[in-house]
Amino acid sequence: MRPPPALALAALCLLALPAAAAAAYFGLTGREVLTPFPGLGTATAPAQGGAHLKQCDLLKLSRRQKQLCRREPGLAETLQDAAHLSLLECQFQFRHERWNCSLEGRTGLLKRGFKETAFLYAVSSAALTHTLARACSAGRMERCTCDDSPGLESRQAWQWGVCGDNLKYSTKFLSNFLGPKRGSKDLRARVDAHNTHVGIKAVKSGLRTTCKCHGVSGSCAVRTCWKQLSPFRETGQALKLRYDSAVKVSSATNEALGRLELWAPVRPGSPAKGLAPRPGDLVYMEDSPSFCRPSKYSPGTAGRVCSREASCSSLCCGRGYDTQSRLVAFSCHCQVQWCCYVECQQCVQEELVYTCKH
């Protein structure tokens, strides 16, 4: 077994989190300092800084990452937010797939080189880049604030105003957090690092400059502009498309540089030896399992709700589906009443629900 690279730890921290620290995110961990009689002053509340250090200890981080976490108040919370965001987005993007991103107790995927692994790495780093840039502009971090990049167009009659999302800080922080990029001999580490950067790139390419005009009715004498990230849903969508067209790679040693490079296989008929994957491509090393049956990678598709016209045959893997009927209430026989509202009756309709057989 090779030692887990720092990158794997980062993804693990982000994705295995729901088990360990999501409890901290959503509510009680069981380790809180109890104040059984508030107002009587029996318990001493922990200092702000102390709480922050404790949060860092609860996260699954490498030693170096834990140090960075402890040094930067606000970071632990941002890491948890990012973990939550990446999981939600993954589950949304894969809601119609056989693998629906249910990672509960099934983090085996993170140690493999499937297309799904590639997506997980990319969506984790994208979520952290996004969340951190937002946390800076929202004033939740101590060491960063609004985006202060000078605009190329700054000679025009507009000024930077409003707090912009600080992508510059967040990408710089992330590359430090993930550790130095060594010329690794390990294909897996190369693939993970590549996919991590696809995620960061996806957030970067969603950065927009938004402007607002000021001045006498539309004269736009002064414009205020700021950098704004696109909603994370759009980034998730972009990464899902990358997943759909992910490129299978193998390795080749670059003799001149003396290190390992990623190579995508040639298309049939092409004379070239191999192509380096494009920087925006998600890359993977091994074909995915079918995800039909429960395994260490997925709970299988038994019990999944499907659409008879669209998805049942592929989602249920040929095992067939059960049909249940349920009653759904809806508004009907609506009439406009004098004056001026609409009155409806409640009707009940039978609806069929299809679920994959065991």
Ligand SMILES: *[C@@H]1O[C@H](CO)[C@@H](O)[C@H](O)[C@H]1NC(C)=O
């Ligand atoms: C994923 O599918 C499993 C059944 O295979 C189901 O139990 C689980 O709730 C689903 N997860 C999500 C997030 O939809």
